[in-house]
Amino acid sequence: MTLSRRSVLQGGLALAVTGAMPARAEFAPRPVINDASRLNPTSVARHIALKAAPTDDVVGRIRQEIAAAAAEGRPFAIGTARHSMGGQSIPRDGVAITLTGGHIELDKAAMTYRVGAGMRWFEVIRALDPQGFSPAVMQSNSDFGVGSTFCVNSHGWPTRYGPFGATVRSVKIVMADGQLVECSRSKNAELFALAMGGYGLFGAIVEAELDMVPNVSLEPTYVRMDPSRFADAFLKAVETDPAVKMAYGRLSVAREALFDEALLITYRPAATQPSPLPAVVDHGALTGFSRNVYRLQTGHEWAKDFRWFMEASISPTIAGAATRNTLMVEPVVNLASGDRTRTDILHEYFVPPDRFKDFVDLCRAVIPKAKAEFLNVTLRYVDADATAVLAYAPQKRIAAVMSFSQEISPEGEVDMMTMTEALIEGIKGLGGAFYLPYRLHARRDQVRSIYPRSEEFVAAKRKLDPQLVFRNTMWDAYFA
Numbered sequence: 141m142t143l144s145r146r147s148v149l150q151g152g153l154a155l156a157v158t159g160a161m162p163a164r165a166e167f168a169p170r171p172v173i174n175d176a177s178r179l180n181p182t183s184v185a186r187h188i189a190l191k192a193a194p195t196d197d198v199v200g201r202i203r204q205e206i207a208a209a210a211a212e213g214r215p216f217a218i219g220t221a222r223h224s225m226g227g228q229s230i231p232r233d234g235v236a237i238t239l240t241g242g243h244i245e246l247d248k249a250a251m252t253y254r255v256g257a258g259m260r261w262f263e264v265i266r267a268l269d270p271q272g273f274s275p276a277v278m279q280s281n282s283d284f285g286v287g288s289t290f291c292v293n294s295h296g297w298p299t300r301y302g303p304f305g306a307t308v309r310s311v312k313i314v315m316a317d318g319q320l321v322e323c324s325r326s327k328n329a330e331l332f333a334l335a336m337g338g339y340g341l342f343g344a345i346v347e348a349e350l351d352m353v354p355n356v357s358l359e360p361t362y363v364r365m366d367p368s369r370f371a372d373a374f375l376k377a378v379e380t381d382p383a384v385k386m387a388y389g390r391l392s393v394a395r396e397a398l399f400d401e402a403l404l405i406t407y408r409p410a411a412t413q414p415s416p417l418p419a420v421v422d423h424g425a426l427t428g429f430s431r432n433v434y435r436l437q438t439g440h441e442w443a444k445d446f447r448w449f450m451e452a453s454i455s456p457t458i459a460g461a462a463t464r465n466t467l468m469v470e471p472v473v474n475l476a477s478g479d480r481t482r483t484d485i486l487h488e489y490f491v492p493p494d495r496f497k498d499f500v501d502l503c504r505a506v507i508p509k510a511k512a513e514f515l516n517v518t519l520r521y522v523d524a525d526a527t528a529v530l531a532y533a534p535q536k537r538i539a540a541v542m543s544f545s546q547e548i549s550p551e552g553e554v555d556m557m558t559m560t561e562a563l564i565e566g567i568k569g570l571g572g573a574f575y576l577p578y579r580l581h582a583r584r585d586q587v588r589s590i591y592p593r594s595e596e597f598v599a600a601k602r603k604l605d606p607q608l609v610f611r612n613t614m615w616d617a618y619f620a
């Protein structure tokens with residue numbers, strides 16, 4: 141065999157490199173985790189998927205991981221679906237747990253159920269449905285975890301309710317020192333108020349005791365109106381008609397004529413209640429078509445108009461009765477896009493009802509200037525929250541849940557940051573709030589003035605978790 145000079149040199153170089161490097165097996169890249177925005181890839185020391193079977197010792201396992209993180213001086217955070225969009229569930233260089241699964245036990249006499257924190261809402265609904273019950277409050281989609289829902293203190297469209305925390309009787313939390321603490325409005329109430337909407341910064345939630353309500357067949361009523369009439373009509377429907385069990389609003393989103401029209405959709409018990417109620421079903425035949433129309437809105441103003449026509453003119457003629465559970469089980473995937481160059485970013489603002497018209501003006505002044513495509517806004521009624529320290533609705537609010545499609549690029553980021561900062565500044569001026577689980581685009585001074593108890597929150601955090609074991613990128617950005 142003849143050897144060329146080049147092959148001898150290459151062989152020598154390879155040997156030299158191999159000798160100088162640690163053996164290949166010793167090099168293990170750190171895991172990188174991300175969230176639903178796909179804009180927060182972050183390296184962690186360990187990522188542990190903890191799928192809890194009903195009989196597992198979840199508390200023991202979580203205690204062990206918290207102790208290990210503390211011993212290494214690393215942050216620790218739990219996530220479930222990781223749909224928060226600013227790394228709220230991600231501990232940089234820390235120990236990340238993805239907690240799923242768990243147990244569920246109903247107490248029909250008390251109209252409550254105990255549920256493992258890792259359970260997702262579609263699992264909860266599937267367990268409650270055959271027994272004739274339904275969760276009192278949850279988000280509008282069912283992919284999220286129960287523990288995480290408490291940690292963001294989410295809200296939904298069943299009425300008349302405050303945020304999710306209003307329907308939580310108690311939670312069990314593993315604290316930084318490994319203690320398992322049960323807290324409620326009457327027991328360890330200070331911790332309950334800090335952990336509710338506290339983004340996991342006070343401990344690992346392992347179980348919750350929640351209110352449930354009877355499942356029922358509901359029928360929608362659609363009313364189209366001028367946006368200037370919406371707030372009064374919404375409040376009147378929710379506050380004065382006890383038959384209204386679920387309600388939401390929509391506004392038209394075409395750029396040229398932003399928020400030109402409003403739609404109020406209320407659900408009341410159907411005149412005929414089938415017995416037994418039909419089992420919960422995933423969303424039906426229109427899903428594929430609706431999703432395509434929804435996605436076509438990016439770059440196509442006509443599709444925004446068409447979607448509004450479908451929703452405001454066609455839906456009222458075809459929508460029929462559905463059970464509460466079927467209305468609530470909708471998965472996020474129904475809105476999903478296959479375009480990897482863009483991502484959907486949510487915003488949420490909590491508007492004092494008497495400032496709703498000013499909010500409409502604020503959005504008209506800010507949103508059309510942005511490059512981001514405005515896909516949807518849903519309006520919800522949120523009653524006053526007197527408990528959570530980081531309350532976003534200290535008085536009753538109209539929540540505006542907005543979805544934008546953003547290009548994944550530095551320009552797309554700047555555009556989104558600029559629009560978000562302006563909207564937050566505007567809502568601050570109206571005495572409202574923005575929601576914390578999305579991109580971390582608020583300024584710190586905006587966070588402090590919109591969440592006036594944030595100093596108390598931070599002081600309590602430092603007292604109860606002095607080593608700052610429970611940390612995520614939201615803590616780093618807003619509170620550290």
Ligand SMILES: Cc1cc2nc3c(=O)[nH]c(=O)nc-3n(C[C@H](O)[C@H](O)[C@H](O)COP(=O)(O)OP(=O)(O)OC[C@H]3O[C@@H](n4cnc5c(N)ncnc54)[C@H](O)[C@@H]3O)c2cc1C
Binds near residue numbers: 258283287
């Ligand atoms: C399409 C879409 C629709 C949405 N609709 C609504 C809506 O209708 N209403 C609403 O209020 N919000 C809504 N949201 C926001 C949503 O409620 C939050 O993003 C929520 O965090 C999602 O749950 P998750 O399981 O993905 O939480 P994750 O992102 O996994 O976690 C959220 C937070 O909780 C902490 N955490 C999670 N589990 C635990 C635990 N066991 N112990 C301690 N800390 C924990 C995490 O560290 C993190 O800080 C929506 C979001 C999306 C993307």
